[in-house]
Each structure stands twice: as structure tokens, then as C-alpha cells.
Amino acid sequence: MTFVGRDIVSIKDLSKEEILHVLDRAEDMVPAARGTEQNTLMQGKIMASLFFEPSTRTRLSFETAMKRLGGGVVGFAQPDATSLKKGETLADTIRTAEQYCDIIAMRHPQEGSARLAAEFAQVPVINGGDGAGHHPTQCLLDLFTIRKEKGSISDNRVALIGDLKYGRTVHSLAYALSLFQADIVFIAPQQLQMPSEVVEECQEMGARISFETQLETVIDDLDVLYVTRIQKERFPDPEEYNKVVGIYKVDLPLLEMAKEDVIVMHPLPRVYEIDSQVDGRPQAAYFRQAFNGVPVRMALISLVLGGIK
Amino acid sequence: MKELKVQPIKNGTVIDHITPGAALKVLKILDIPEQERDSIVSVVMHVEGKTGKKDIVKIENRELRAEEVDKIALIAPDATINIIRNYEVAEKHRVGIPDEIVGIVTCGNPNCISNAREPVTPRFVVKQRKPLRIQCAYCERELKDISAGLL
Ligand SMILES: Nc1ncnc2c1ncn2[C@@H]1O[C@H](COP(=O)(O)OP(=O)(O)OP(=O)(O)O)[C@@H](O)[C@H]1O
Ligand SMILES: [Mg+2]
Ligand SMILES: [Zn+2]
Secondary structure (H helix, E strand, O other): OOOOOOOEOOHHHOOHHHHHHHHHHHHHHHHHHHOOOOOOOOOOOEEEEEEOOOOOHHHHHHHHHHHHOOOEEEEEOOHHHOHHHHOOOHHHHHHHHHHHOOEEEEEEOOEOHHHHHHHHOOOOEEEEEEOOOOOHHHHHHHHHHHHHHHOOOOOOEEEEEOOOOOOHHHHHHHHHHHHOOOEEEEEOOHHHOOOHHHHHHHHHOOOEEEEEOOOOOOHHHOOEEEEOOOOHHHOOOHHHHHHHHHHOOEOHHHHHHOOOOOEEEOOOOOOOOEOHHHOOOOOEOHHHHHHHHHHHHHHHHHHHOOOOO | OOOOOOOOOOOEEEEEEEOOOOHHHHHHHHOHHHHOOOOOEEEEEEEEEOOEEEEEEEEEOOOOOHHHHHHHHHOOOOOEEEEEEOOEEEEEEEOOOOOEEEOOEOOOOOOEHHHOOOOOOOEEEEEEOOOOEEEEOOOOOEOOOOHHHEO
């Protein structure tokens, strides 16, 4: 298994063994990610951080990851700042940017953009989200979080909750959890349920799948709650939206009904779907999850650039 | 002697059993009018064959290779390629769907990068042959209406 020079566009670019390897290496990175240890693995290397669409967590954690490895970062956080405004193609921007860096981390609003960039770039490309497409580093950090918090990925009953139809992170996560034969419950209103292609793929991989429309009916049997934001725009009728938001809200009374060691995850930003009173509880894993983006990305960058094996 | 729906040719290629009405698209996909400026090309449409209607294309003095013709499998899956030498059918191939379909159809996803002003040719991976299911190599969406995506 070698990662050197590889593009990471989709979680499907990695086998189960490779995913586990990334998670193991990420574990080694934790002290340096916290800043309690110094790491110079990527000294002299430069990452271009090309964000054609705004992002807080993904961009900051990519850049922090590279800096914690002793590397440098160049790039932009807004497309306005680039020649894209002047009509430059993505292919040209990529072929220019790679003249100044050793690796590219990118986010772009169009599906397939990272695949295209990877075709044009000689340096490795890591996809930080391409429209409604893939977001493999989010998926890896989600898996890392589950394993770290619960001790394993496979022995859990994981609920994916909220907008399962349009949410890109939940599609990749459902796939990845299926690789590990997890027990998955899709909890969503009918109109936002998981697309059948995704469900079929998960079943073919041997995952145990079930569906619910209510969170309360299964809450006492869950190990992981993976909550996602339901966007108002998905509902033509605001009243319908308000009803749905209420049903899937994670708050203290709901936590009372859950297993004591349940964990609550969220790719963030959250709006109403997790009550802020939950934040202080040990079950609230979402900020730890956000931190985990750093060691996971450190591991991936180091693997792809050959700093570690 | 067999009845020929087209004038016999001495040497060349006959593409037979084209889905009725698809002959002109076949010519376009193979870029025949451009590529074969020196060949006489005849097209017959809506011929009554043994198994219903079909179109036929005949190209004189040019033997098309199977791989070049495979591209048309997308719109004419039952087509046969007959290589004619000295008035006789010397070789016969059925078209086969290639593993990758490049530059024939465009992606149906308006937000796909392959539909943006980028220097790339639309490319699809064949996921299933019967019935045909193809997936964009960029955004990975399945193309639901293949004929609507024809370039
Ligand atoms: N010399 C020729 N010039 C032009 N067309 C020809 C010539 N010889 C055969 N063809 C045409 O090529 C096609 C294939 O010829 P063939 O004799 O193999 O017919 P067939 O036995 O009906 O084959 P199939 O089973 O493929 O329909 C037919 O459409 C036929 O009319
Ligand atoms: Mg015949
Ligand atoms: Zn596409």
C-alpha cells in the first residue's frame, strides 16, 4: 500500500485497509495537532489551499494541519481574489497553482471539479468538497471520531439523522460505514430520505440498514447520533419545515432517553438541530470531531507527500 | 443472388441494422462526412429488414475498424459492421459498448464541471450493459436520458 503522489478525490479512492492505515497514522499525529509536540515532517513543503467557495472548518483545519507539520501554505479563501473572476478556467488555475506548491487542497462549488483538477495537476490533489459531490477528508475524520470515541467502527448502531437526500457527507459516510459492516439507521422525513442508489450500494456491501422517521422510537438503542442540518430551502412550506426541525432536535430530554455512552456528532455548522445545552455534556462530540480534522489531514498530507509510510 | 437494398460496392464497409432513424447520428458520431471526404457514402433509412425497420450506411473504399465503430453502440446497439471485399462480405462484427464513452454524450448535471467552460471532453464509465447504464467520470452521476445527452 502506497499513498505517495496519490489524489484523494473520493472516499472510494481508498480501500478499507488504506482507510484504517490513515486513521492509525492520524492517531500518531494527535499530540502535534494539539501543539504539545513539535513536528517538522513537511518542513520545506508548501500546500496550496484553493477555496473557490467559502468554508470555515475545512479550510482552517487543512491549513492548520500543514502548519503543524512545519509546512507552508499559500492560497485563497474566496474566488473573487483570483483570476477566475477574469474568466480563467479551473484547469488553468490548477496548472498555474501547482507551479508554486507540492500539494493542492481544494474546495469548489461544482461536482467533478476535484477529479478534473487531479487530471490536470502533476502534484497530488486532496478534495475538500466539490459541490454536492465528495468530501473524503470529512468522511475520514468522521470515522476517526467514531473509532476514537467508541473504540471501534463496526460494533456500533449509527443513526444518520436529518437531510440524508442532499447532504453529501452522509452519502460518503453511509458508504464508509458499510465498508465496516456497521449497523446503520437512516432517520429522516420521507422527502429527505437516503437516495435508493446509496441504500442499495450499502446493502450490497453487507451493511445492516433500517429506516425511521422518528428519532424517539429508536433513541434508546443507538451508539452514535450523526446529526445533519436540514435546510429551510428544501421545504416550500415553512410550517412543514418547523415541524421537521422539532422532530429531529437533539436536546437534554432526548439525551435522557439515550444510552449513557451515546455520542452526538455533527459536521457543523449546526443551527437548531442540537440544543446548545447539550454542548457541555460528555456525549457532545462535535467539537472534538472538528479538532479531529487536523490530525486526519496531517496524516493524509504526510502520506501523500511521502513524509511517513 | 441476394436482394441488395443498396447498390453493391466492390470494397468498403456496410453498417447494417442501425436503429431506424439513427443513421444520420451514426454518420455524425463517426465524423464520416469530414473523415471520409474521398469516399462515396450512401445512407438508406427505414428499410424493411427481416426483423423490422432499420437504417443502413455504406462507405466505399474504406474499412472501418471495430473499435472506431463501437462508439455508435450507444445509439445503435444492434448495428453490424460488414467489411466488403470484392463484392463479398469478408468480415462481420457486432458493435460492442466500450468500457468508456468519450465525447459522444454530455452530462445531464448542469452543475457538473464537464459542462463548464473547461478544456475537457465529457467522459462516461459504463456501469452496466443491458440495459445500458453510464456514469459521468467527473460528477459520477448516472446519465438518465442518454439520447438527450448526445452531442
Ligand atoms: N457488395 C455489397 N455491397 C453493398 N452492400 C452489401 C454488399 N454485400 C452485402 N451487403 C449488405 O451488407 C449487409 C450484410 O450482408 P450479408 O450478406 O451478411 O446479409 P445477412 O446474411 O442478412 O446478414 P445479417 O445477418 O447481418 O443481416 C446487408 O445489408 C447487405 O445488403
Ligand atoms: Mg440481413
Ligand atoms: Zn457529470
